[in-house]
Amino acid sequence: MRRRGLPPARRSLAHKPLAMINLPADRHVLIAGPTASGKSALALALAERQGGVIVNADAIQVYRCWRVLSARPSAEEEARAPHALYGFLDAGADYSVGQWLRDLAPLLRSGARLIVTGGTGLYFSALTEGLAEIPPVPDDIRAEARARRDEHGIAHLLAELDAETAARIDQANPARVLRAWEVLRATGRGLARWQAETGPPLLPLGEAVPLRVDAPRDWLAARIERRFDAMLAGGALDEVRALLPDWRPDLPAAKAIGAPELAAHLRGEMTLAEARARAVAATRRFAKRQRTWFRARMRDWTGVDARDL
Structure with a gap:
């Protein structure tokens, strides 16, 4: 039985059932996909079943102030499997893809099996294709x-x-x-x-199992809306309120989707309903950009339908 809205030929070409994908326990796994598509849950399931260190590849989940608002793994989830590069930076700390690679390199050298997951496509391309050694900007x-x-x-x-x-x-x-x-x-x-002078990659694509989580637009839009409501219920406003005394638009952590809208609500500039609507809309636009990027840059990755996870 095929899923409605996706022609059977296209789905069979684009995706494989997860059970049919060869996931050797001694190979690193890369899991990329749009926000709210279920990447973290898949990474945790693989780590619990086969072992491995779950490594963050999301540019916002590096900030310790945003556990709820960035959908970072919960403390309970982190206790179920080793996690790395999550929630270790202050809100004002700049963080680049080059620094992410430098932080990830010792994990690769450790010999541990890594399950790298996130939605920042540039992290994955730099990891598997290499990154130019650009001098630091003053x-x-x-x-x-x-x-x-x-x-x-x-x-x-x-x-x-x-x-x-x-x-x-x-x-x-x-x-x-x-x-x-x-x-x-x-x-x-x-x-x-x-x-054009990019050096060799830390992890060539052929030495890992690369998975691209694909999510239909309408299905993902509904997930985004439900997840943001769960964030509000789980303390997202409190996280923004704690940062409000130091808030400024160019704060590195302020790039978190939903943070500017909730900060505006807390300053009395809009209602919570307005902040919610704007944050959900911004998340949908972000997911659209992610889906477009992944389709263009990760065509050779194995596609997994998010609805099957």
Whole structure:
């Protein structure tokens, strides 16, 4: 019996039932997918069944202030299997894909089987394809970039990029545009040129079992809405309230979806219902970008239908 809304030929080409996927216990596993698609639950199930260290590949789950709002594994879930790179940074700490690779490298060298899971596609591409060794951007240039963004808008920064970089980056992602501008300003070379000199990957794709969790749009939208309501019930407002005295829009942890909306509610700028609606809408837009990115960049990964998990 096929699922409604997905032609049988397409589903058979795109996905495999999880039970039919070869998951040798001595191979690292990569699990990528959009937010709310069930990645963490799958990672935990595999770790409990076969062993392994679950490693975070989500750029927001690194912040200790957001256990609920980032859907980080609960304390009870963390007690059921080893977890790494979750909730270890202060809200004001910058964190890059390069630093993530440096933090992950000792785990690879340890000999443990890793189950790397998350929704930050750039982490996975850097891990399996390599990452250019770009010099650190000085703090004064970071400050200049943010000042120019705030005064003129992200389109102004995009217009100043070299043509090769502008054609390659995700222009709809302000953080990517900001990063590209900082690199050009700091080094005099476009990000695309640095990326052309990418070194070997820490974990070549052929040495791992790569799983891409696919989720239909409407099914995922309903999950996102239910999960945000669960976050509200589970203490998300309290997490934002605790950060409110130090809140500023450029705070690294403020990138968490839902955080700006809940902060605005706590400041009396909108009702909780309005904050909820905006946060859910923002999460859906984010999931759409993730799904598009994964389809384009992870075609060779084994597809798993989120509805089968």
